[in-house]
Amino acid sequence: HFTPYLHLANKLAEKGHRVTFLLPTKAKKQLEPLNLFPDSIVLHPITIPHVDGLPAGAETPSDIPITLWKFLIVAIDRTRDQVEVAVRASRPDLILFDYAYWVPEVAKEHGVKSMMYNVISATCIAHDLVPGGGFGVPPPGYPSYKLLFRAHDAHAMSSFSVYYKRFYDRFTTSLTNCDFISVRTCEEIEGMFCDYIGSQYKKNVLLTGPMLPELDRSQPLEDKWNHWLSWFGPGSVVYCALGSQITLENDQFQELCLGMELTGLPFFVALTPPRGAKTIQEALPEGFEERVKGRGVVWVEWVQQPLILAHPSVGCFVSHCGFGSMWESLMSDCQIVLIPYLADQVLNTRLLTDELEVAVEVQREETGWFSKENLSVAVNSVMDKDSEIGSQVRKNHSKLKELVVSPGLLTGYTDKFVETLENLLKVQNFNELL
Numbered sequence: 001h002f003t004p005y006l007h008l009a010n011k012l013a014e015k016g017h018r019v020t021f022l023l024p025t026k027a028k029k030q031l032e033p034l035n036l037f038p039d040s041i042v043l044h045p046i047t048i049p050h051v052d053g054l055p056a057g058a059e060t061p062s063d064i065p066i067t068l069w070k071f072l073i074v075a076i077d078r079t080r081d082q083v084e085v086a087v088r089a090s091r092p093d094l095i096l097f098d099y100a101y102w103v104p105e106v107a108k109e110h111g112v113k114s115m116m117y118n119v120i121s122a123t124c125i126a127h128d129l130v131p132g133g134g135f136g137v138p139p140p141g142y143p144s145y146k147l148l149f150r151a152h153d154a155h156a157m158s159s160f161s162v163y164y165k166r167f168y169d170r171f172t173t174s175l176t177n178c179d180f181i182s183v184r185t186c187e188e189i190e191g192m193f194c195d196y197i198g199s200q201y202k203k204n205v206l207l208t209g210p211m212l213p214e215l216d217r218s219q220p221l222e223d224k225w226n227h228w229l230s231w232f233g234p235g236s237v238v239y240c241a242l243g244s245q246i247t248l249e250n251d252q253f254q255e256l257c258l259g260m261e262l263t264g265l266p267f268f269v270a271l272t273p274p275r276g277a278k279t280i281q282e283a284l285p286e287g288f289e290e291r292v293k294g295r296g297v298v299w300v301e302w303v304q305q306p307l308i309l310a311h312p313s314v315g316c317f318v319s320h321c322g323f324g325s326m327w328e329s330l331m332s333d334c335q336i337v338l339i340p341y342l343a344d345q346v347l348n349t350r351l352l353t354d355e356l357e358v359a360v361e362v363q364r365e366e367t368g369w370f371s372k373e374n375l376s377v378a379v380n381s382v383m384d385k386d387s388e389i390g391s392q393v394r395k396n397h398s399k400l401k402e403l404v405v406s407p408g409l410l411t412g413y414t415d416k417f418v419e420t421l422e423n424l425l426k427v428q429n430f431n432e433l434l
């Protein structure tokens with residue numbers, strides 16, 4: 001979530017504004033290289049306090065499994081004093097926030113406007129975070145009959161169900177109490193959901209566009225991977241990654257590896273090791289490394305995903321459809337295969353498969369389990385040159401990509417966003433954003 005926020009901060013700084021960016025200490029170190037305007041953007045560290053049950057050093061959801069998030073939520077709430085001190089010191093005109101539902105209260109106390117900036121999809125907000133629905137059941141007037149949960153999504157819902165009430169309360173409080181709502185999306189992809197959110201919360205919904213940075217050519221793809229990928233023909237390699245928060249069970253991890261093997265195609269899998277495994281070797285299926293030598297890699301460290309997707313040899317992206325990866329897949333020329341894990345990823349997946357028809361989804365059983373055969377069938381259905389569905393999604397994807405990357409569309413969104421903000425706040429002295 002921090003990354004799109006920092007890209008937005010860069011855009012604001014580019015247009016002459018100053019930004020104080022509050023974030024946990026470790027994330028500060030990771031984000032520093034992305035700060036393009038260190039004179040205008042101050043990265044201000046916040047200490048995440050210790051809370052019983054929260055592992056030492058954990059500061060963000062990606063540091064811990066979903067079962068421990070409840071402790072992180074408590075810890076974040078206990079940073080309110082630090083946030084108030086920072087607000088008092090920097091006296092901003094506007095506070096952008098996404099998770100700390102108490103920020104609008106803090107803002108009002110200091111005579112500052114607040115904006116909830118959402119970096120999850122408008123589809124997910126419209127389906128799950130508008131009053132009147134229930135978990136998995138859309139609220140009245142929800143604008144789609146296609147983008148819904150189905151029986152085999154129960155697994156994605158169950159991991160999240162214990163949190164739903166808490167998330168729902170926080171999000172709806174934030175959306176209700178903030179002065180402005182904004183979403184990291186564009187009209188062309190999620191227009192009807194943005195309109196719906198605006199009508200339900202009776203607020204204008206401002207859009208920033210996807211907030212993806214330009215590919216940074218000064219930091220090219222690591223030689224090792226560039227070299228490895230270059231062995232294969234154009235568009236032939238399948239790249240698979242499931243974002244920053246998913247740790248698979250061992251059996252599903254093995255099934256994924258075997259499914260990639262079964263495709264018969266070259267592949268590059270970037271995943272965290274499965275639950276309980278200390279090394280990748282102990283987690284891989286027996287004989288797997290020998291069998292796929294020279295055509296397949298399973299890697300458990302962070303890779304430069306946008307650069308991998310841009311490599312000419314990569315032709316297919318198997319993804320969990322987290323909102324960041326969703327945009328990266330749309331901006332790429334790869335065929336898209338989706339295996340969603342969390343509730344919002346399921347709706348993002350339906351947006352790409354059922355509404356936009358630019359991707360295919362791996363079939364799961366009702367338990368949520370997917371087999372190696374189903375994974376391999378999905379991949380081959382888009383990689384096979386003679387496949388009808390493959391050419392259909394390729395055609396739709398390339399049309400959509402053309403629209404989304406068309407000159408002016410992305411910059412147009414940010415320009416309009418900043419201009420609207422400036423107008424909204426004109427009555428005040430709009431020179432610092434927090």
Ligand SMILES: O=c1ccn([C@@H]2O[C@H](COP(=O)(O)OP(=O)(O)O[C@H]3OC[C@@H](O)[C@H](O)[C@H]3O)[C@@H](O)[C@H]2O)c(=O)[nH]1
Binds near residue numbers: 302303
């Ligand atoms: O090895 C890697 C893995 C991931 N990445 C990057 O990490 C980012 C992951 O972001 P995503 O939004 O796709 O995935 P996350 O798992 O972090 O998503 C989280 O926040 C967004 C929500 O939609 C998801 O439900 C939630 O899991 C992408 O920009 C991707 O390029 C790497 O650069 N290297």
